[in-house]
Amino acid sequence: MDSVSGVPQPALSVKPFRDPVHMEKTTTQPTEQSIRLEIADLNFFYGPKQAVFGLNLKIPTHKVTALIGPSGCGKSTFLRTLNRMNETIRNTRVEGKVLLDGQEIHQMDVVGLRRRVGMVFQRPNPFPKSIYENVAYGLRVNGFKGRLDELVEKSLRRAALWEEVKDVLKRSAFALSGGQQQRLCIARALAVDPEVLLLDEPCSALDPVTTAKIEELMFQLKDSCTMAIVTHNMQQAARASDFTAFMLDGKLIEHSVTSKLFTTPTDPRTEAYITGRFG
């Protein structure tokens, strides 16, 4: 019996304290097993002019990867290579590999690829049709035979737009505000259930409140979608992405966890760009 001067002492608890909110430590690079898109030695040319130089990048599954860099650095061009959207531009050429779940995208059927890798553009571009038809269109084109109403509702809910439009589905998409139109375009892209969503400056024409809605939406979509976003707004990249890639003159300069890149970047060019001391 443990005792001091004959009085029994209660046993001291030796249980270690457990952190009630266990936070996983983040690595600074995406891990091997979770890569959705792998880009290797990518070069892209507009005629004789090279716009992307030997780019290597891994885009992890169910994460948001932001692409930042000054105007003309090739980030939108690079984004468009991920679903072969650049092929719609004449006299362009691409070299290197883009693997989607290990499959080379240049050997895939392009319609099938774009169903798996959706895209949302800078300016909302709804079709001159009703709200309902905008979402249903992609499904019809892809030969969807199921219950269309259900899927339109599901897509509008995923794009956080359903509550605002559920009573006016037959109204023209152009009657919606800019932010609503952009979310409609996201709903349209989501309708075919893509694995990857590419966003090319999706908030540049939107006000701060609507921008916050889109960013929140991106956060919620991470459960089902991998996203790559081009943005000029560094605060947006910092808020909304898990990984950030900095591009300059068509080259990838630095790629790491967003919190690391914006607090302790490795390359002095990244530092100069994100602190506004560029050039």
Next chain:
Amino acid sequence: MERHFEHDLDELKQRLLWMGSLAERAVHQAVHAVLDAEEHLSETVLAEEDAINEMQIEIDERVQRLLALNQPMAADLRLLLAVSRINGDLERIGDQAVNIAQSAMRILRHPQVKPYVDLPRMSELAEAMVRDSLNALVRGDQDLAQSVLRRDDQVDKLRDQLFRELLTYMMEDSAQVFAAFELILVAKNLERIGDHATNIAEDVIYFVAGRDVRHPALDRR
């Protein structure tokens, strides 16, 4: 073209340096109130404490404004975080100086316990640590900040030495207990000032190199 933001950051550093010099002067005067038996120096320290406290609030407000209006990134963000933490350390150094000044007033009511040998050395070391940590911030000098970290052990050793020595004086003559005890408190406060200078140096390394060197035993994978 120098940007407005950079000008504001420079001004913030200047204000922090001014606060640092107020805190350093307060420590110097408080210790010399004991060493030179100059009670008026203690009174000066007490009278000037408000200036340091006002600087703490001013610097906090500047940091808040720069964070809110500029959303800084990378080295700019690290500088503002470092300044915000250093600001707290400098204010605490001001408080330690006040503690020493108050001890000085009590010590001077008694005959001197012993010749002061280690106390001035300790004071010089601690003051130099504060000065060098701030110089390291202004110059972005990591090596100087590292040298401050290395000096902390010397201050700790002097404190232990003083403590042992004063304890023997107290045991030999109970009439000296009061003054000797106050001298131990002075040594304790100087040791704490060394700790605050160490904190400042760690913040400087974070600002300059983006490395967190606090608590080196922790696993930061």
